[in-house]
Amino acid sequence: MASGSPLSQFCNTLIRFFEELKETFPEEREIRLALETIQNAKKINPGLVRDMFYEHVTSPLRDAIVKEDDQAISAFARGKISQQFNEILPAISIFDKHWATLSDDNHQIIWKYLKVLIVLNQKARDAKNQY
Secondary structure (H helix, E strand, C coil): CCCCCCHHHHHHHHHHHHHHHHHHCCCCCCHHHHHHHHHHHHHCHHHHHHHHHHHHHHHHHHHHHHCCCCCHHHHHHHHHHCCCCCCCCHHHHHHCCCCCHHHHHHHHHHHHHHHHHHHHHHHHHHHCCCC
């Protein structure tokens, strides 16, 4: 088990996820910029990273992630991006832009990351609410 606070574990895992996305999709400028933004936000205000992820991923997409419903996530990403952009959305937009061309192994890696991230995000929120 990783050491550190639940917030630190969450932020570090989110950064690793974006690093892997950046390696997999080097042509996606938004992923590189999102990674830089998340890394900087972690240094300045990691709670903001936790709260944004909850608002834009955990809360609206938890059920779709648990069910591995890529169609629901694609539809959400299309609707959300048309309304507002935030640093988390490039990761979700891969479902719309690249999902069909990814291997089954890549699909499973992404699902595992997202499932772990929603659990860590909830733990970080629970730890915040204890104080």
